[in-house]
Amino acid sequence: MNLKELTNNIELQNELPCDILHFDIKGISDNSSKINPGDLFVAIKGYQKDGHDFIDEAIKAGAIAIMGESEISQIPVPYIQVKNTRKSLGILASNYYGNPSKNKIMIGITGTNGKTTISYLIKHFFEEHGSSCSVIGTNQNIINGEVLLACQTTPNALELNKLLHRSNDTIAIIEVSSHGLSQYRIEGIKFDYCLFTNLGHDHLDYHVTMEEYFLTKQSLFDKLKTNGIAIINSDDIWGQKLLETLKAKGHSRIASVGKESSNTVSILETRVSDTSTMLVKQETEVFKIYMPLPGLHNLYNAVMAYLTANMIGMKRENIIKAISEFPGVSGRFEKLTLRNGVTAIIDYAHTPEAILYCLEAIRYCGAKRVIHVFGFRGNRDASKREEMIQISSELSDIYMLTFDDLNTVPPEEMVKILCNLQATYGKENGRVIPDRTEAIKLAVTSAKKGDWIVVTGKGHETYQQTYHFKSSCDRETFLLLS
Ligand SMILES: CC(=O)N[C@H]1[C@@H](OP(=O)(O)OP(=O)(O)OC[C@H]2O[C@@H](n3ccc(=O)[nH]c3=O)[C@H](O)[C@@H]2O)O[C@H](CO)[C@@H](O)[C@@H]1O[C@H](C)C(=O)N[C@@H](C)C(=O)N[C@H](CCC(=O)O)C(=O)O
Numbered sequence: 001m002n003l004k005e006l007t008n009n010i011e012l013q014n015e016l017p018c019d020i021l022h023f024d025i026k027g028i029s030d031n032s033s034k035i036n037p038g039d040l041f042v043a044i045k046g047y048q049k050d051g052h053d054f055i056d057e058a059i060k061a062g063a064i065a066i067m068g069e070s071e072i073s074q075i076p077v078p079y080i081q082v083k084n085t086r087k088s089l090g091i092l093a094s095n096y097y098g099n100p101s102k103n104k105i106m107i108g109i110t111g112t113n114g115k116t117t118i119s120y121l122i123k124h125f126f127e128e129h130g131s132s133c134s135v136i137g138t139n140q141n142i143i144n145g146e147v148l149l150a151c152q153t154t155p156n157a158l159e160l161n162k163l164l165h166r167s168n169d170t171i172a173i174i175e176v177s178s179h180g181l182s183q184y185r186i187e188g189i190k191f192d193y194c195l196f197t198n199l200g201h202d203h204l205d206y207h208v209t210m211e212e213y214f215l216t217k218q219s220l221f222d223k224l225k226t227n228g229i230a231i232i233n234s235d236d237i238w239g240q241k242l243l244e245t246l247k248a249k250g251h252s253r254i255a256s257v258g259k260e261s262s263n264t265v266s267i268l269e270t271r272v273s274d275t276s277t278m279l280v281k282q283e284t285e286v287f288k289i290y291m292p293l294p295g296l297h298n299l300y301n302a303v304m305a306y307l308t309a310n311m312i313g314m315k316r317e318n319i320i321k322a323i324s325e326f327p328g329v330s331g332r333f334e335k336l337t338l339r340n341g342v343t344a345i346i347d348y349a350h351t352p353e354a355i356l357y358c359l360e361a362i363r364y365c366g367a368k369r370v371i372h373v374f375g376f377r378g379n380r381d382a383s384k385r386e387e388m389i390q391i392s393s394e395l396s397d398i399y400m401l402t403f404d405d406l407n408t409v410p411p412e413e414m415v416k417i418l419c420n421l422q423a424t425y426g427k428e429n430g431r432v433i434p435d436r437t438e439a440i441k442l443a444v445t446s447a448k449k450g451d452w453i454v455v456t457g458k459g460h461e462t463y464q465q466t467y468h469f470k471s472s473c474d475r476e477t478f479l480l481l482s
């Protein structure tokens with residue numbers, strides 16, 4: 001593709017000289033080590049490195065043009081200066097891959113919790129009725145039925161557009177993280193439906209304040225297509241705020257779920273035990289939704305997914321039936337029955353709200369005692385840890401603080417952090433067992449018939465650390481030790 005077509009809609013600092021407009025660009029990369037001859041290198045000022053420092057390396061590898069933000073002269077290939085390289089990369093990627101969001105039903109889901117569950121609910125509804133869906137999100141990417149490894153919730157702009165370009169599926173569902181939004185990974189992509197689930201305490205190491213975190217999430221709704229529809233959980237205070245903001249901005253195509261009768265689907269009654277049901281009203285019709293996954297949070301996930309599918313045109317009775325047969329999502333309230341009559345739950349909860357909903361759901365399921373094993377990611381938002389411990393110490397009978405991904409934090413440092421947190425905010429029903437597999441072992445041996453063990457934080461993910469019992473994930477640890 002030539003540079004003229006490629007740079008369409010990009011905010012350039014200076015007009016491109018005529019003699020380079022016809023340059024045929026073979027590929028694009030923002031990583032100098034991935035440049036091939038004939039490529040365009042996009043220099044990004046990152047959190048760790050500055051891509052401008054790798055321009056020489058990119059040219060040596062064969063880059064025939066460079067795009068960057070800084071003033072640069074005297075390089076042997078054309079230099080295109082732009083205001084914002086991350087934003088430009090999104091538009092470049094969309095141009096290069098032929099604007100792949102244009103002809104698909106695009107669904108973008110944002111919020112702190114529930115994105116993955118809602119994605120898989122919607123996928124399940126449509127696939128039961130003959131339409132195929134691509135899913136791009138935390139657990140994995142699924143394109144044309146092929147399962148691909150996902151390294152991030154929202155991949156970078158080049159990867160994202162490449163996946164969409166490859167997809168022949170009618171519908172594409174994308175989990176949109178706040179990091180993805182603030183780093184313009186979805187720039188150039190337009191959505192038919194944007195969903196907001198909720199906002200809870202997370203990622204404040206990155207966004208600093210909840211207001212800033214909210215504004216970032218809100219920016220997804222600027223990416224709606226002309227007739228695109230916003231679908232919001234109005235029972236969340238930030239969802240309510242988003243609803244008001246969009247209305248004030250003149251958005252007319254807004255749908256919502258929540259307890260108030262003014263919502264598109266209003267929730268009249270909820271009943272939660274080991275499964276969950278809700279009575280809802282849409283226009284004049286009152287009907288019941290049965291969700292096999294426990295917990296109030298999963299009812300909200302179900303009704304958000306219901307409304308989306310219904311707005312796309314799927315019949316109510318078909319959606320309700322599909323919800324009642326939903327098989328669940330790997331690592332989301334995943335249940336194992338252990339040999340000694342104990343139930344184990346593996347759940348991806350890693351925010352205070354998610355832990356609260358998860359532990360409440362276990363109580364509703366009739367657990368005699370709840371044994372909770374969890375930890376905290378190294379180098380991630382530390383300000384949520386106190387609240388997570390407080391919730392666990394209140395809602396579980398026994399809790400164990402253990403290792404989650406350490407990232408670059410040395411093990412002895414994390415042991416100190418866990419011991420300090422327990423000493424400061426913990427209660428006598430808690431203790432620190434650093435080795436995650438040892439903690440699970442202790443939970444299994446302490447549990448009696450009717451007790452529930454819940455291990456949160458890692459869900460479907462494999463371990464980063466090596467532990468005493470050789471196992472790759474929480475599920476395998478349970479199978480090994482019970
Ligand atoms: C902290 C953070 O978010 N980092 C993201 C950021 O990278 P960065 O700015 O740190 O990159 P950098 O290492 O400083 O490099 C700057 C530039 O120099 C280039 N470079 C660097 C070295 C070199 O030799 N040559 C070269 O060209 C790099 O390719 C890059 O373009 O921009 C990259 C491109 O978009 C992201 O892939 C990367 O995500 C990292 C890997 C990541 O995983 N971040 C997490 C926090 C994240 O995004 N998580 C959310 C989910 C959160 C949740 O809800 O739980 C997600 O969407 O996955």
Ligand SMILES: Nc1ncnc2c1ncn2[C@@H]1O[C@H](COP(=O)(O)OP(=O)(O)OP(=O)(O)O)[C@@H](O)[C@H]1O
Nearest residue numbers: 112113114115116117138297332347348349354358
């Ligand atoms: N609607 C919800 N409200 C609060 N907590 C929820 C909700 N849905 C799920 N959870 C909790 O959050 C955990 C993660 O759920 P899910 O993966 O669906 O969310 P997510 O937004 O995709 O999170 P992530 O981006 O971190 O993967 C679940 O295991 C559950 O404990």
